[in-house]
Structure formats: structure tokens, C-alpha cells
Amino acid sequence: MDRIDHKIITLLAEDCRRSLADIGAGVNLSPSAVNERIRRLTASGAIRRFTVEADPEALGLPVTAFIWVALAPDSDEAAFRSFAQTRPEISECHHVTGPWSYLLKIHSPSLAGIEAFLSTLKERRFLARSETMIALSSPVDPGFSPRGDL
Amino acid sequence: MDRIDHKIITLLAEDCRRSLADIGAGVNLSPSAVNERIRRLTASGAIRRFTVEADPEALGLPVTAFIWVALAPDSDEAAFRSFAQTRPEISECHHVTGPWSYLLKIHSPSLAGIEAFLSTLKERRFLARSETMIALSSPVDPGFSPRGDL
DNA sequence: GATTTTGTGGTCGATTCTATCCATGACCGA
DNA sequence: TCGGTCATGGATAGAATCGACCACAAAATC
Numbered sequence: 001m002d003r004i005d006h007k008i009i010t011l012l013a014e015d016c017r018r019s020l021a022d023i024g025a026g027v028n029l030s031p032s033a034v035n036e037r038i039r040r041l042t043a044s045g046a047i048r049r050f051t052v053e054a055d056p057e058a059l060g061l062p063v064t065a066f067i068w069v070a071l072a073p074d075s076d077e078a079a080f081r082s083f084a085q086t087r088p089e090i091s092e093c094h095h096v097t098g099p100w101s102y103l104l105k106i107h108s109p110s111l112a113g114i115e116a117f118l119s120t121l122k123e124r125r126f127l128a129r130s131e132t133m134i135a136l137s138s139p140v141d142p143g144f145s146p147r148g149d150l
Numbered sequence: 151m152d153r154i155d156h157k158i159i160t161l162l163a164e165d166c167r168r169s170l171a172d173i174g175a176g177v178n179l180s181p182s183a184v185n186e187r188i189r190r191l192t193a194s195g196a197i198r199r200f201t202v203e204a205d206p207e208a209l210g211l212p213v214t215a216f217i218w219v220a221l222a223p224d225s226d227e228a229a230f231r232s233f234a235q236t237r238p239e240i241s242e243c244h245h246v247t248g249p250w251s252y253l254l255k256i257h258s259p260s261l262a263g264i265e266a267f268l269s270t271l272k273e274r275r276f277l278a279r280s281e282t283m284i285a286l287s288s289p290v291d292p293g294f295s296p297r298g299d300l
Numbered sequence: 301g302a303t304t305t306t307g308t309g310g311t312c313g314a315t316t317c318t319a320t321c322c323a324t325g326a327c328c329g330a
Numbered sequence: 331t332c333g334g335t336c337a338t339g340g341a342t343a344g345a346a347t348c349g350a351c352c353a354c355a356a357a358a359t360c
Contacts, residue, residue, distance in 0.1 A: 013201050013204065016201050019344085029310080030311055031345080032310080032311070035347075046204060049202070050201075052159065053198040054196060064244070066244070092290055094286075094287070094289075095287045095288070100283075140240055140243035146159060146163045147163070169319085170318075170320095181319080182338070185319070301360105303359085304360090308354090308356100309352105312349105315348080316345100317344105317347085318346085319342105319343090320341100322340095324339085326336090327334105330333085
């Protein structure tokens, strides 16, 4: 992981469809050498996946919400984590310091969808309490990469 | 934006390097037709960009933090937004409902980096107050796509 | 200490696959 | 019937991929 790998990742982050020759010109390397480096970066996990950033609105998910979750004292934390991983509307789930256990970022077609999602959390007895914040606008946002069928 | 476009985006989100023939097989369309749809999806902004998800740790950014920001009453909100857009360590910036103005997600090489970032916010007189939460682990996380040189 | 050995990471060129473009054709609504 | 939209299929240009070969640095041997 040297300076060149770093630059390759930066270039791919901007546009991962540029040609190896293009990238090579940016880092003074032949296309083959760049290809080999990308192969290694992918194999080592430094590059997790090649993907597209989509506009959530275009996908019918105009509502972005952040939900603070305090897990119920008797809840199964492992179950909560795997729940989070299987729900496609959850685009982020972080275990955080501070008064709350988890922070969720979720995309939904409507506020009603958020409400339904909260109901699900309650039904499954994960929640001790929660707080929801709706994103009004997002000056910086990676958008949305559908995980699974949605 | 029909069911087919939706599926194409899902397939590209999983792996945007698969061939048009591959995708075509998934949606019963010829490679050319798929190409044309992707072109339109990109032109319309439904697909924002083709990118890579990187592992923040591999890039030397093992610390992920969420910072709640309440803007100072006399601060220039537009200036804050453009500040957010130009700082590469900010991977998300959302204007949210509730007691806080903005939620930031930032990636940093260390806790000292977070502290330095908070100092910058203070120096620029953006802050009325703030609260920082550190991510301990992230069961679901899109990782990191470097914006700009970093 | 000089020389050989070995391994890593590079270039170059041949081959195969892919995207792209264009001409053509089907289908639907006015 | 006429137009517009969208798909197909084939030709072409361009890209990724692979293998053979090369340069360099570090380690081992004489």
C-alpha cells in the first residue's frame, strides 16, 4: 500500500470505468502493472467492491433518516446485528460511543415507511428507546447502493 | 425508470464491472439495450457515478466519527456547506431535523485527527456546540470513496 | 567484499473479450 | 397509417488479460 496504490484508489473512486491506460498515465505505469495492482488491492480487501452510487430519489426512496437506538437490556445483540445486515433499507449501522448503542441510516419511500420500520424494531423487542432524525438535505452524501433485491 | 432499470442498478451495485452481456442475461435484454439503459440512467442522474468502495483502514483512516453540529447563530450556513463539500475527510453531511443543525460523518487517521477537525470548526466560528460519537464497529457500512486528493 | 541467486514488480506484445456504434425492425399510441 | 420509442444484431475499435521476458534489490554463498 504505497503512494501509487493510494492514487489508483482515488482515481477509481472518481470513476472506476476509466481504462487501465488512463490510470497508468496518471501514475506513470503500464496498463498491465496497474491491472496487477488493482488485482492485489481487491484481493487484499483494500478495495471492497466496484459499485455504482445511485440517487435514492430516483429509486423511489426520497426519505433519509438517522435512528439512534438504545438496545433493550435483555435483547440479543448478535441478532440485532444480523437483522441490520439483512434489511436492505439500512445503508449504515454503527455501534457507537455515548448514550446510544447504535446509529442507523435508513432510506425509505416515505415517512410512513420509517414508522413501519420503527414498529418492526419494537415488535422484535430490540428497542429500549430510540430517536429519529430526518435528513432535510444532504450537502455531502454517497447516495445509495442497493444491497440485495430491495 | 421501470423494474428492469431497477434490477440493472441492483446488479451494478453488486459489481459494476460485470459485462453488458452478463447483465443482459439477468434482465433478458441484449447487451446493446442494457448499454442504452445504463447510458440513460447515468445521463438522468439516477446513477451518480461508477466508483469503488474502499476499506478506510487500508487507507490509513481507522477512525470513523459522527459529529452533531449546532451552527453558531451568526454563522454563514452557505459557507459551512461549501466547507463541508471541500473537506475530503467528511464523507457525509446532512441537514437534519431535531435539536442539531447538521450531522457529519468523518474518517480520520486517529482521534487526534478528529480533535484537529473540531478545532478547525471552532476556529472558523461555525460551532455553537457539538457532540462527537466514535464508531466502535460497523455491522453495515459502505466504506469510503475518497473524494479529491485527500 | 564481490558475485551469484532469488524474488518482486515492471514492460511489451499477442490474443480474446467488450463496449460501442449503426442500420434495421418490432411495437404501441395518436 | 404514421411517429416515436426501444430492442436487435453485426461490424469495428478499443480494452483487459495473459505470457514471456527484463531490471533491480536483498539475501546468500564463495
